[in-house]
Amino acid sequence: MKSFINGMDGLALWIKIILALPGLDIVWNVYRLVRSIDKGNVLGIVLGVILIIVGIPFMWLVDIISLVVANKVLWID
Secondary structure: OHHHHHHHHOOOHHHHHHHOOOOOOHHHHHHHHHHHHHHOOHHHHHHHHHHHHHOOOOHHHHHHHHHHHHOOOOOOO
16 A cells, blocks of 8 residues: 555656546545545544545646646545
C-alpha cells in the first residue's frame, strides 16, 4: 500500500490533473481509500467506500482545484 501511495504522490502534476478528469477520478477515490486503510482511519475508510460507490459528481472539480493549488488531493488524513 505504501508503494501505491508514494507512487501516486510522486507523479508529475500534469499526470495528476489528467487522472482527476471525470471518468478517471475513480483513481483518486481509490487512492483516498488506500491511504485511509494504511493509516487505520475508520471514518476515512467508510467515506472512501461511499465515494467509490456514489462517485460524487463534483469531486473531480475539487480534485483539480486542490491539485493546482496544493499539488495534492484533499482528504481527512
